[in-house]
Amino acid sequence: EDQVTQSPEALRLQEGESSSLNCSYTVSGLRGLFWYRQDPGKGPEFLFTLYSAGEEKEKERLKATLTKKESFLHITAPKPEDSATYLCAVQEWGNAGNMLTFGGGTRLMVKP
Amino acid sequence: DTGVSQDPRHKITKRGQNVTFRCDPISEHNRLYWYRQTLGQGPEFLTYFQNEAQLEKSRLLSDRFSAERPKGSFSTLEIQRTEQGDSAMYLCASSPDRGEQYFGPGTRLTVT
Numbered sequence: 001e002d003q004v005t006q007s008p009e010a011l012r013l014q015e016g017e018s019s020s021l022n023c024s025y026t027v028s029g030l031r032g033l034f035w036y037r038q039d040p041g042k043g044p045e046f047l048f049t050l051y052s053a054g055e056e057k058e059k060e061r062l063k064a065t066l067t068k069k070e071s072f073l074h075i076t077a078p079k080p081e082d083s084a085t086y087l088c089a090v091q092e093w094g095n096a097g098n099m100l101t102f103g104g105g106t107r108l109m110v111k112p
Numbered sequence: 113d114t115g116v117s118q119d120p121r122h123k124i125t126k127r128g129q130n131v132t133f134r135c136d137p138i139s140e141h142n143r144l145y146w147y148r149q150t151l152g153q154g155p156e157f158l159t160y161f162q163n164e165a166q167l168e169k170s171r172l173l174s175d176r177f178s179a180e181r182p183k184g185s186f187s188t189l190e191i192q193r194t195e196q197g198d199s200a201m202y203l204c205a206s207s208p209d210r211g212e213q214y215f216g217p218g219t220r221l222t223v224t
Contacts, residue, residue, distance in 0.1 A: 041220070043116075087154050089154070089155075098210075099160055103154050105154050
């Protein structure tokens, strides 16, 4: 059974203090790994898709990387508006429906 | 830009009542997904449609839950005889055949 574990559960940063969020996964065959951002009371907002080990994607202050066992979301010089819960999810090959299996999320708080 | 929409955004109901939620996906997307999210957790897959066909159901989807997608357009999720354990955020997502899933804002259900 697919397992996705995110750490830490919560992270407090000062504005400008760079850090990384971790997503480790166990899946028979990874089709894709997805990062989403979720603000309180709202649906997840798509950020990145990674398909193979070594792949990297960037968007503004965020950079996602992928290895065979985990993914990292690096946040460079975060701002208070980056405060949100960051979710990672995996899709498995052989899963015709392409449904996502999510981790529990990392709640990021950036203080000014 | 017409993203995924869900209605209602909030629903408060008494235990034992039936409730129905609606999801309107992005128009060109033929895949539609329902997920459930409880506080502090990541979304969990409930069911999936490709066009009008319901192709996959999670074990989380008890007999009290039913979903439809008539004519492959909007979808409804009905919960009969609601229980307090049904209180959660119900999320709808849509995607093309291959690609990212885009989520709606969710329907927050509170069962009293």
